[in-house]
Amino acid sequence: MKAIEVNGVTKQFGALKVLKDINLTVEKGEIFTLLGENGAGKSTLINILATLSAQDCGTVKILGLDPIKQGNQVRPLIALNAQDTTFDAEFSGLDNLKLIAKLRGIQNIPAAIDRVSRQLDLTEFLARKVKTYSGGMRRRLDLAMSLLGDAQVIFLDEPTTGVDPKNRLALWQMIEAIRDAGKTVFLTTQYLDEADALSDHIGFIRDGVIVKYGTPAEIKQRVTATYTITVDEQQVQLAQQLLNEAHIAFTNTNARFNLHADVAAKAMSLMLDHHINVLHYDRDEADLESVFLAINDQENNHAND
């Protein structure tokens, strides 16, 4: 059984189509990241998955259950951590945690609160009113409120937005710890480095469409695979001449020739046939930022065509 299955989901608000035929699956025990800019449809999808909203078309399953028809069975299995922190700032952190624990029907409330407050490094602040907390502490408290109980699928909607780098790193570690505890994390973010560092799988969403889906490595490979051929410095001019004559596009810095994956093998054999001394033949590692830019370029080109 998959943790999350989304098939052909669409959602429209008035004339605005926010989600267009979304398909994705999330395995149990993995971190799936939905990556996209503001307004791409991330929160709309998370609201559907978290039983807050119904899709117009398509099907959704959470651990095999329909969030709309079987919402009462789904809700004990999920936890939602929304973009905005939602607590009573005039109450203490402990009061806020107690409220959620009571609502979740947790039997041993002190033990459950002790566990999450240790996990999120909140223990010493629990007695203080939340209005005295820093931004990072507030975010950790909000996450602690979501982690109370025994939810199996945790939805984290941009949990690190507006969080300073130190707390962001701490939140990353906590998200990984959730996954390591066997739970499934559905994360949305605008941060490429976050998706790259945490995700088992990533879906790029743009204008309500998932334009790329895969592991971080697969996505990097598919979108921007380039190769670098390094030749003997004495033979740079000859190599340039050969590539130009063969109409192979390249860029080069001194003896390093950068080529697209489609033509890299042809360029390599051409050089070897002409006895050019190839010192290195390397596949370049792309970062997600370049993937993101490439996807945007591709989509913009499609739009212009």
Add this chain to the structure above:
Amino acid sequence: MQTIKQLNALTARIVRQNLTNADTIITVIAMPMFMLLFFVYVLGGNIATAGGAGSATTYLRYALPGFLLLTMAMGSAYTSLRINNDRTSGFLNRLHSLPIPRWVILGSHVLASLIFMLLAELAVFVVGLIMGYRVHATIGSVLLFVGLSMLFGLAITLLAIPFSLKADNYASAGGFSYVLLMLLFVSSALMPTKGMAKAVQIFADHQPMTPIVNTARKLLDHSVSLSHNTSIIAGIWLVAGILIFAVLSYRVYAKMYLTK
């Protein structure tokens, strides 16, 4: 049993929010107290309520029931504010993602609103007692007054819900309460309607607040004469209001939050 615990937990949260917020206490409890003191000791002597010359004592006896309902009406603004705050902060979304029966979420707001309104009403009533007001009624009548207060509180709480859910911010969420206050001012709550301008008097005599206030006054003071019709009209207004506002609230809430 778990549902009752959830209802208790959420209701206690909202009551506590109200009782620990200075702005709420000032507006809903202190302000009606101040108005009661002002009307009784500054204006009361000049308002003839019992046919003869006015006095602070006779005015207090006449006006206290009206002030009690006025207190509840002021409380309804904070009912709306609390719900709106939960909606705009995303707290309602968090609650809807938890394993809680849907009715408990707004039900806790309704229950908390009634509890807070009754507490505020009690506080103003105690001030009235200190000022010299005496109940001339049986225990049964007093209990009926409490029942009437609860129906009135329920009606205005249900009226507050659609405004709280639709308003963009808390400032506009409580705006409807000014209409309630205006209806109370242009009724028999604070002075008899017979001295009002003719057109205003016709309006005052036929709008819902007048029979409700008159019935409340009768229940606390058996010496006040009142036709049965007035009580029946008050009951019809209250029941009709509760039904209409409940349907309206449910429709707005369902459109926003109930996925099926």
